[in-house]
Amino acid sequence: MVSKLLTRTPLEQLFKKNDTSIALKKVKQTDHGSSFWPRFSLVFVNDVGQNFVICDKCRTIVTYKSSTGTGGLKKHLASCDKITLSNTTQSTITTYYTTSK
Numbered sequence: 001m002v003s004k005l006l007t008r009t010p011l012e013q014l015f016k017k018n019d020t021s022i023a024l025k026k027v028k029q030t031d032h033g034s035s036f037w038p039r040f041s042l043v044f045v046n047d048v049g050q051n052f053v054i055c056d057k058c059r060t061i062v063t064y065k066s067s068t069g070t071g072g073l074k075k076h077l078a079s080c081d082k083i084t085l086s087n088t089t090q091s092t093i094t095t096y097y098t099t100s101k
């Protein structure tokens with residue numbers, strides 16, 4: 001069984017077969033300035049938080065590490081929004097840290 005941090009490829013494979021070890025959890029919003037968090041879910045495998053989140057809209061796996069911050073999420077949302085609708089979201093996104101434990 002998988003019980004540690006996965007890389008993207010095995011994670012994608014688990015998603016493809018709807019593996020039951022995968023759990024998605026919403027980020028608790030403590031900062032109303034982080035308007036992009038409601039659009040992602042944290043990825044857990046066997047209750048181990050992974051270095052990835054998944055976009056609720058297009059189900060793309062996006063790298064997220066607390067050490068590197070939310071830049072990847074912002075980048076994804078920018079391209080994700082371009083694909084379909086181009087609504088104006090707030091650009092006042094401040095630095096946001098999650099405490100995973």
Ligand SMILES: [Zn+2]
Pocket residue numbers: 055056057058059060076077080
């Ligand atoms: Zn997306």
